Amino acid sequence: MTDALQVALPARALPDSTATRPGRLTRVWRRWRNPIGLVGAAVILVTVLVAVGAPLIAPYEPSSQAHKRLLPPGAPYLMGTDELGRDTFSRIVFGARVSLQVGALAVTIALLLGTSLGLLGGFYGGRLDDVLMRVVDIMFAFPGLVLAIVIAGLLGPSRNNAMLAIGIVYAPAFARVVRGSVMAVMAEPYIEAARVTGASDWRAVRLHVLPNVLAPLIVMVSVYLSQAILSEAALSFLGLGTQPPEPSWGGMLSAARAYMELSPWMAIFPGAAIMLVVLGFNFLGDGLRDVLDPRLRSL
Amino acid sequence: MGTYVLRRVLLLIPTLFGMSLFIFLMLRLLPGDVVDLMTAGQEQATDESKRKLREAFGLADPLPVQYVKWMLGLLRGDPGKSLRSGQPIGDALGQALPVTLELTLLAVLLATVVAIPLGVLSASRRDSGADFGGRVAGLIGLSVPSFWLATLTLLFTSLVFSWVPPVSWIPPTVDPLANLEQMLLPAAALAVQLMAIEMRMTRTTMLEVLNQDYVRTARAKGASERLITYRHALRNALIPVISVIGFQIGTLMGGSAIIEVIFGLNGIGATLIQAIFNRDYPMVQASALFLAAVFVIINTSVDLLYGYLDPRIKHA
Numbered sequence: 001m002t003d004a005l006q007v008a009l010p011a012r013a014l015p016d017s018t019a020t021r022p023g024r025l026t027r028v029w030r031r032w033r034n035p036i037g038l039v040g041a042a043v044i045l046v047t048v049l050v051a052v053g054a055p056l057i058a059p060y061e062p063s064s065q066a067h068k069r070l071l072p073p074g075a076p077y078l079m080g081t082d083e084l085g086r087d088t089f090s091r092i093v094f095g096a097r098v099s100l101q102v103g104a105l106a107v108t109i110a111l112l113l114g115t116s117l118g119l120l121g122g123f124y125g126g127r128l129d130d131v132l133m134r135v136v137d138i139m140f141a142f143p144g145l146v147l148a149i150v151i152a153g154l155l156g157p158s159r160n161n162a163m164l165a166i167g168i169v170y171a172p173a174f175a176r177v178v179r180g181s182v183m184a185v186m187a188e189p190y191i192e193a194a195r196v197t198g199a200s201d202w203r204a205v206r207l208h209v210l211p212n213v214l215a216p217l218i219v220m221v222s223v224y225l226s227q228a229i230l231s232e233a234a235l236s237f238l239g240l241g242t243q244p245p246e247p248s249w250g251g252m253l254s255a256a257r258a259y260m261e262l263s264p265w266m267a268i269f270p271g272a273a274i275m276l277v278v279l280g281f282n283f284l285g286d287g288l289r290d291v292l293d294p295r296l297r298s299l
Numbered sequence: 300m301g302t303y304v305l306r307r308v309l310l311l312i313p314t315l316f317g318m319s320l321f322i323f324l325m326l327r328l329l330p331g332d333v334v335d336l337m338t339a340g341q342e343q344a345t346d347e348s349k350r351k352l353r354e355a356f357g358l359a360d361p362l363p364v365q366y367v368k369w370m371l372g373l374l375r376g377d378p379g380k381s382l383r384s385g386q387p388i389g390d391a392l393g394q395a396l397p398v399t400l401e402l403t404l405l406a407v408l409l410a411t412v413v414a415i416p417l418g419v420l421s422a423s424r425r426d427s428g429a430d431f432g433g434r435v436a437g438l439i440g441l442s443v444p445s446f447w448l449a450t451l452t453l454l455f456t457s458l459v460f461s462w463v464p465p466v467s468w469i470p471p472t473v474d475p476l477a478n479l480e481q482m483l484l485p486a487a488a489l490a491v492q493l494m495a496i497e498m499r500m501t502r503t504t505m506l507e508v509l510n511q512d513y514v515r516t517a518r519a520k521g522a523s524e525r526l527i528t529y530r531h532a533l534r535n536a537l538i539p540v541i542s543v544i545g546f547q548i549g550t551l552m553g554g555s556a557i558i559e560v561i562f563g564l565n566g567i568g569a570t571l572i573q574a575i576f577n578r579d580y581p582m583v584q585a586s587a588l589f590l591a592a593v594f595v596i597i598n599t600s601v602d603l604l605y606g607y608l609d610p611r612i613k614h615a
Contacts, residue, residue: 036438138317141598142591145553146571150322150587153575154329230444234557237446238572253447257561260454267454271447279442286438 037287043280051096058090063245070263079269082252083259088266091247092273098248099277102163102241103229107221109167110228114174115217121175122182123205133179136172144169148231152240159248162241166231170224177220181213222288226281233274249274303606307599318591319373322584323366334358356382358580369584378585383577388585391570395586398468399566400593401478402555405486407544410493415533415540418501423528425506433498440495445554449488449561456484464562485562489554493547500543504536511535538609545601549594567593 050057059076060067063086071081079088117136121129139147151165185191185208194204235241236250244251249270256266334352353359357368372379378388421433456462464481471478508514509532517527556568567590574582 036434134317135321138314138321141314141318141595142587143549143551143553143594145550146556146568146587146590149553149556149572150325150575150583151329153572153583154326156330226442233444234446238557238560240575250446253450257450260450261457264454264458267447267450271444271450274444274447275439275442278444279439282438282442286434 034287036283040280040283040285040287043276044284047096047277047280048100050093051100054094054097058087058093060087060090062086062090062094062247070259070266072263073265080263080265082266083255088252088269091252092249092269095247095249095252095270095273096277098159098242098246099229099232099274102159102166102232103225106163106166106228106232107170107224109164110170110174110224111217111221113167114171114176115178115213117171118175118178118180118213119182119205119209122179122186123201123209129179132175136175139169139172140176145231145234148235149238149240152235157240157243159242159246162232162235165235166228169231170228173224174217174220177216178213181216182209185209185212219285219288222281222285226278226285229281230274230278304603307603311595311599314595315588315592318595319370319588320366322587322591323369326580326584327362327365356580369581373585373588379581381574381582382579383582388582391582392567392586392589395565395567395570396589396593397470398559398564399552399555399568399590401471401482402486402489402558402564402566403548403551405482406489406493406551406555407548409486409490410497411544413490414494414497415501415537418498418540419505419528419533421498421502422505422509423524430502433502437495437499437502440491440498443491445488445492446557446561448491449485449558452484452488453561464564466563468564485558485564489551489558492554493544493551496543496547497540500540501536504539505532508532508536538605541601541608542605545598545605548597548601552590552594 059078065085067077067081067085067087069081069083069085071077073080073088077087077089079092082088082091117132121132148162148165148169151168152162155161155165188208191204191208194208199207232241232248233250233253236248237254239251239254242248242251244255252270253267253274256263256270260267334349334356338349338352350359357365360368369379376389378392380387381391417433421430424430453464464484465477469477469481514527514531517531522531552568555566556572558564559566559569560572567586571583571586571590573579574586
């Protein structure tokens with residue numbers, strides 16, 4: 001009864017005693033239902049374009065040391081130059097490649113590894129599932145960044161190892177979600193039917209199980225992309241990720257620390273770049289959730 | 300309730316055991332070896348002298364023997380000695396723990412004090428300009444890398460106040476004011492992300508609760524909006540927020556490692572990172588396990604608190 005009442009009455013029709021006449025900003029906000037998601041998508045699109053077209057956009061070679069050192073921002077060096085006389089703007093532009101590549105590949109590793117483990121555990125169950133889930137539980141019990149620091153550090157500081165470390169650390173989250181969805185699907189009669197008609201395990205998984213876990217995976221990928229980019233920056237900042245002279249935002253920020261009283265802009269631009277991209281993904285994620293989860297949108 | 304608490308506490312034992320095994324295997328199975336690193340570039344290091352070094356460090360034993368030795372040591376309260384400095388690891392971690400704990404707890408405190416009122420405000424003025432601003436601020440807070448904030452904070456204080464962080468940690472027992480002065484900025488830099496998460500969570504749960512029947516009943520009875528918000532809604536809305544705080548403490552401890560490095564604080568995270576660069580196996584092993592153990596214990600405590608606050612899940 002109460003449920004029916006709530007469905008019948010849209011949330012906005014409920015008396016809202018704090019509401020006075022909505023302000024200008026409020027009216028603008030209501031007109032464009034989801035500006036946040038759109039802004040996020042735009043930021044990501046621009047970043048991808050910058051990364052792809054880096055050689056066209058960057059005015060100088062990112063590792064060329066042919067310029068004067070520690071110049072402040074201004075023509076012709078949009079963001080100044082660094083301690084070795086490299087153009088900061090060019091390095092930021094090329095750094096977008098590193099950030100996006102590492103983020104995307106790390107999430108791909110997590111997705112493939114986690115999905116395989118989750119499928120195996122959820123589909124076959126039994127002892128295999130028990131062992132897999134214990135390992136997942138234990139990995140969850142570690143603070144994520146700490147685990148990434150240890151794995152990246154032990155493998156040896158490099159861009160690929162940082163990518164691998166981030167991928168391994170995020171894999172359990174994917175494994176758990178996939179396993180949960182698979183378990184739910186396995187209880188459905190159509191799986192039994194498929195088996196009775198003689199479908200192989202792989203066919204049953206491919207046709208009946210995978211399509212069902214796709215939706216939660218899409219949302220997870222967008223969330224973990226922003227996390228992976230932040231983690232790569234953190235590892236590179238600590239010297240455990242992308243190594244100089246390759247331009248990475250985390251590494252640039254770390255190098256800036258020694259010179260930042262002389263040239264604060266060296267510390268400002270790389271961090272702002274990280275924030276902007278992560279912000280883009282978070283905006284998009286928020287927008288996506290609003291669209292994909294109507295229950296939350298009404299709130 | 301008693302048996303539930305007991306079961307949760309006993310469950311810590313297999314978890315910690317599994318974590319120790321995981322860390323141990325990870326350190327042994329991943330490539331890279333302390334002896335190779337220590338002797339790198341030294342011409343006179345022969346295979347023979349390397350073998351002797353490995354034996355001295357106990358790295359020549361079979362893996363199960365090494366693990367059992369380590370566990371027995373841990374159970375006696377002796378995690379061994381640092382391969383680099385020879386310092387007992389127990390002492391090093393004992394000195395580092397209060398720094399990390401203070402940093403983490405201060406960050407949780409700061410985040411909560413700011414985030415919950417903001418979340419309530421945002422929810423009770425849903426879709427207003429203030430709410431929109433709050434949501435955007437929350438998303439920005441989620442996206443700011445804490446190590447960038449920390450770097451900028453240091454830049455600002457050194458340029459404007461000529462303040463640089465003290466070389467070593469000042470315990471609050473020695474000088475509470477100096478301690479606070481030293482810890483407030485790193486804790487604030489660490490707190491921003493959690494603040495954003497808590498604010499968003501408070502907003503969402505408040506909106507959910509404000510739609511409940513009992514809130515409408517309270518309104519119908521003529522209760523003031525203030526009473527409804529704080530007495531009826533907030534109390535229930537806070538329960539999920541508390542569990543999120545517990546879960547986020549792990550993220551905080553990871554972030555704390557970087558903040559410790561930036562502010563020159565000798566916490567567990569900084570110790571761990573130093574040990575990794577040194578390939579100081581016993582030190583990496585012990586500090587990683589220690590950090591994980593603190594996290595698991597805090598998490599269990601939060602879970603128990605959660606059960607206490609929400610009677611519906613007491614026997615879950």
